[in-house]
Amino acid sequence: MKLRLLLSLGALLCLQCTSTQTRTHDVVIIGGGTSGTAAAIQAGRMGADVLLLQETEWLGGMLTAAGVSATDGNHKLPAGLWGEFRDSLYARYGGPEALFTGWVSNTQFEPHVGAEIFENILAELPNVQRIVGFQLKDATLVSLDNGKQELRSIVIESNDGTDFVINGKVFIEATEYGDVLGLTNTPYSHYMETNTETGELSAPATEHPYVQDLTYVAILKDYGTEMAPLVKRPESYNPAEFDCMCLELCSDPTQNPVSCDKMLDYGRLPNDKFMINWPNFGNDHYADLLEKSQSERSVLLQDAKNTTLSWIYHLQTEGNYSHIGLATDEFPTEDGLALIPYIRESRRVEGIDRLYEYDLADPYALEERPLYQSAIAVGDYPLDHHRKKNPVPKQIDFPSIPSYSVPYGVMIPKSVNGLIVAEKSISVSNVANGTTRLQPVVLQLGQAAGLAAVMSADIGVAPALLDVRSLQEELLDYGAILMPYMDALQDHWAFLSIQKVGLSGIMRGEGIPVAWANETRFYPEDVVSRNDLNTILNRAKQLEYFSDDTQWSLGSRNRITAEQTLELFASLAEDEGFSNALISAKQSTAEDTLQSAGVDLNSALNRATLAYLMDHFFDPFYSKTITIGYPNSRL
Numbered sequence: 001m002k003l004r005l006l007l008s009l010g011a012l013l014c015l016q017c018t019s020t021q022t023r024t025h026d027v028v029i030i031g032g033g034t035s036g037t038a039a040a041i042q043a044g045r046m047g048a049d050v051l052l053l054q055e056t057e058w059l060g061g062m063l064t065a066a067g068v069s070a071t072d073g074n075h076k077l078p079a080g081l082w083g084e085f086r087d088s089l090y091a092r093y094g095g096p097e098a099l100f101t102g103w104v105s106n107t108q109f110e111p112h113v114g115a116e117i118f119e120n121i122l123a124e125l126p127n128v129q130r131i132v133g134f135q136l137k138d139a140t141l142v143s144l145d146n147g148k149q150e151l152r153s154i155v156i157e158s159n160d161g162t163d164f165v166i167n168g169k170v171f172i173e174a175t176e177y178g179d180v181l182g183l184t185n186t187p188y189s190h191y192m193e194t195n196t197e198t199g200e201l202s203a204p205a206t207e208h209p210y211v212q213d214l215t216y217v218a219i220l221k222d223y224g225t226e227m228a229p230l231v232k233r234p235e236s237y238n239p240a241e242f243d244c245m246c247l248e249l250c251s252d253p254t255q256n257p258v259s260c261d262k263m264l265d266y267g268r269l270p271n272d273k274f275m276i277n278w279p280n281f282g283n284d285h286y287a288d289l290l291e292k293s294q295s296e297r298s299v300l301l302q303d304a305k306n307t308t309l310s311w312i313y314h315l316q317t318e319g320n321y322s323h324i325g326l327a328t329d330e331f332p333t334e335d336g337l338a339l340i341p342y343i344r345e346s347r348r349v350e351g352i353d354r355l356y357e358y359d360l361a362d363p364y365a366l367e368e369r370p371l372y373q374s375a376i377a378v379g380d381y382p383l384d385h386h387r388k389k390n391p392v393p394k395q396i397d398f399p400s401i402p403s404y405s406v407p408y409g410v411m412i413p414k415s416v417n418g419l420i421v422a423e424k425s426i427s428v429s430n431v432a433n434g435t436t437r438l439q440p441v442v443l444q445l446g447q448a449a450g451l452a453a454v455m456s457a458d459i460g461v462a463p464a465l466l467d468v469r470s471l472q473e474e475l476l477d478y479g480a481i482l483m484p485y486m487d488a489l490q491d492h493w494a495f496l497s498i499q500k501v502g503l504s505g506i507m508r509g510e511g512i513p514v515a516w517a518n519e520t521r522f523y524p525e526d527v528v529s530r531n532d533l534n535t536i537l538n539r540a541k542q543l544e545y546f547s548d549d550t551q552w553s554l555g556s557r558n559r560i561t562a563e564q565t566l567e568l569f570a571s572l573a574e575d576e577g578f579s580n581a582l583i584s585a586k587q588s589t590a591e592d593t594l595q596s597a598g599v600d601l602n603s604a605l606n607r608a609t610l611a612y613l614m615d616h617f618f619d620p621f622y623s624k625t626i627t628i629g630y631p632n633s634r635l
Contacts, residue, residue: 020163025051025129026457027450028168030136030154033061034439035422036174037118038081038446039453042478044125048454051166052122052130053156056339057332058111059118061176061423063439067217067331067338069114070105070267070275073381074440076519077403078489079481080377081447082440088117093270102268102275110269111219111338112330133159135294139184141416150417150462151184169457171419172449176340177290178347178425186416187350190290192394192430200357202383202396202431210394210430212344213284213386215277216301216308218337220264221327222272228325229336231313234306241307242314245281249319257281260319273327276308277342279386283308286389290347305337343424344386344437351427352464352629353409357383360401360432364508369630373503374468375405376452376475377444378484380518383434398434402511403484403520406436408468409628411449417462422449448475468626472503485509485522488608493597497612498522500621506540507611524608530554533565536610545620550575562609563601566590569617576618590616 027043029036032054040052058065063085074082089109093099099107122128138155153167173180181188192210195203221228244250246260257263257280267275276283285304289297315321326336333339353371360383363372380403387393410427411420421427422445424437435441451474456463472482476499479490483502488495501507502522509520528536534554540546552572554560566587573583590613594601599609614620 019161020165022165022167023051024167025049026169027051027172027453028154028166028170029053029172029174029450030180031055031061031174031176031423032059032130033065033174033176033423034063034442035061035446035449036172037061037122038443039172039174039422039450040128041081041118041121041125042447042450043454044122044128046451046454047127048457050128051168052128053134054130054132055134055176057132058115058339059122060115061340062342062442064111064115064118065339066342067111067219067275068277068342068439069111069269070102070108070277071440072105072438073379073435074438075106076486077378077380077440077481077484079440079444080475080479082443083479085114085117085443089113092117098270101270102265103262104266108267108269108275110271110273110330131156131158131164136179136183137163139180141184144417148415148417151419154180154183169418170453170463172453173349173419173421173425174423174446174449175425176343176346176423178349178421178423180419181347181349181421181425182291184416184419186413186419188347188425189350189430190347198356198429198431200429200431202357202398203429204394208392208394209288210387210390210392211288211290212433213286213389214289214304214344215284215342215386216304216337217342218276218283218308218312219269219327219330220274220276220312220324222274223323223325226323228316228323229328230316230322230325231309233313234310236303236306237310237313239314239318242281242311245278245311245314246319249314255281260315260321264324273330274324276311278311279388283311284386284389286391289343301341304341305335308337309335345430345433346424348430348433349421349425349427350414351410351421352412352414353407353427355406355410355426355428355432355436357399357401357429357431360404360435361399362511363405364505370505371407371409371630372405372483373505373626374407374409374628375482375503376408376411376448376472376480377406377441378481379404379406379435379438379441380484380486381435381438381441382518383431385434396431398431400513400518401435402518403486404435405482405484406441406445407628408448408452408471409630411445411452412464412628417464420449420453420463422446444480447478447480451475451478464628468628469622483509484520486519488522488524492524492608494524494608494612497615498524498608500615501611504545504620504624505543506545506614506620507536507607522607524606524611526607528560528605528607528610530558530560533560533605533610540614540618540620545618545623546572547576560605561602562594562599562605562613565605565610565613566601569613573617586617
């Protein structure tokens with residue numbers, strides 16, 4: 001009895017004891033989701049000392065652990081790590097057609113395969129250390145002379161009860177909810193802004209406490225002639241919630257649903273599986289989790305799980321789909337659902353720059369706000385919110401947008417140094433979040449965050465003060481696309497020149513509506529007329545890429561050849577003070593490059609050749625310093 005009492009007393013005292021360890025790393029990534037994984041890969045490949053804190057045993061976040069493995073957007077913009085990840089899927093499954101299994105996406109895969117791909121990549125990077133399972137507890141910030149604060153360390157508790165004090169040169173916020181922003185009191189947005197605040201036509205006139213619906217994704221499997229595992233009826237099951245999920249189950253013909261088979265084919269995956277992320281009378285669920293504690297979130301997320309389980313129960317029982325059930329070989333969870341919920345909207349940081357609806361619709365509309373010049377990622381998904389389960393839904397008439405660029409300044413907090421923000425917590429309006437939240441964009445954001453963090457740590461400069469052009473040059477070297485031109489991708493001979501001249505603003509793309517995912521095109525093969533060339537040269541002068549006294553004459557001819565443009569640019573270079581030796585060298589190199597690319601010097605000048613010659617002779621990409629920090633509203 002005495003021995004048992006002593007042991008119990010010892011156990012009680014041990015509960016009051018905590019083990020604390022201190023770790024120091026160059027780059028600390030908080031969150032192992034889509035952007036956190038990409039950041040770790042990028043920073044690891046650059047040789048940095050990286051610590052990745054991941055919430056679950058799976059890497060990849062919404063692409064894998066949340067089960068949203070029917071990717072949205074960027075099919076024609078295979079930028080950076082997104083393109084690499086997709087190529088890995090092609091290799092795994094046998095090519096693009098093997099992934100075009102459902103009608104919602106061109107790229108669909110089993111979540112566990114995506115997690116394995118990311119795991120295999122990180123396994124080759126021993127300089128990326130990881131802690132799996134953690135809770136944020138505290139953070140240390142110091143005040144700076146410029147009025148800002150700097151994040152120096154965080155405190156976490158790991159799943160085994162160990163406290164870690166983690167020091168870092170640069171931290172990356174990559175959590176699903178933006179919890180680092182809450183922990184550090186970094187200013188952020190939560191709900192929908194009004195149109196008075198943002199100047200957006202789609203924003204409401206009055207405040208609305210609204211975030212997008214979340215979803216607990218399930219992966220179902222066709223068991224063929226066998227009986228699938230039947231879902232137990234949840235206590236919260238309400239058949240009316242799912243009444244018109246598909247035609248055969250719908251009692252209201254005005255809803256005009258698709259057939260049950262077509263509904264399942266929406267997210268059909270390889271190997272006879274189905275991703276259930278269905279919006280119409282579906283398994284979306286409204287819950288405002290952002291300011292809740294972990295225990296409160298757990299309760300609300302169980303409700304979200306029950307919504308998905310009720311949806312499956314309704315399909316199996318009311319729809320007589322007893323051969324369709326939860327895939328038991330997908331997620332390592334007791335209930336068979338995804339490891340984490342699909343969170344569409346998190347805290348959104350108040351960044352040095354903020355991306356709005358009008359920036360997406362026309363990046364050139366506001367000359368004083370050229371956010372595209374600091375681009376670090378591209379997207380093409382339309383503005384789209386999941387809001388049908390919101391108790392007070394807002395009807396929003398979103399404008400069409402072309403494919404677009406995301407600027408670097410949206411990742412940098414206004415008031416905190418040493419922190420780069422990725423995932424869905426970048427500085428965008430609630431409206432703009434409807435497109436920047438998608439998987440391929442978030443992968444690119446993570447890659448850019450990892451690269452910027454390494455550059456910042458290496459040279460000892462705050463992320464806000466990094467040279468934007470150097471950052472972009474590195475991203476381009478790693479396969480990024482920064483200007484969203486779908487007709488001049490990485491395999492185009494003038495790709496880099498087109499990207500750089502586009503980033504300078506001298507030559508511009510044109511956004512056009514193309515079905516669900518819109519495009520921006522550069523039209524590289526279009527012939528450049530005399531008037532076109534004159535307009536482009538005048539724009540270069542207005543943007544101060546040429547001096548005020550630089551003059552040119554295009555004569556009366558309308559047809560201009562590549563060779564004539566070479567001669568013209570040699571003359572302009574002389575006006576700009578280039579030496580004869582440099583001009584001669586540039587002419588010679590240009591002739592060789594054009595001939596190697598199959599360009600006939602006597603042929604009519606096209607936009608690709610002009611972009612190359614402009615880049616080669618005058619280097620507008622590097623001839624001006626690009627900063628971040630433009631007015632955050634058109635008002």
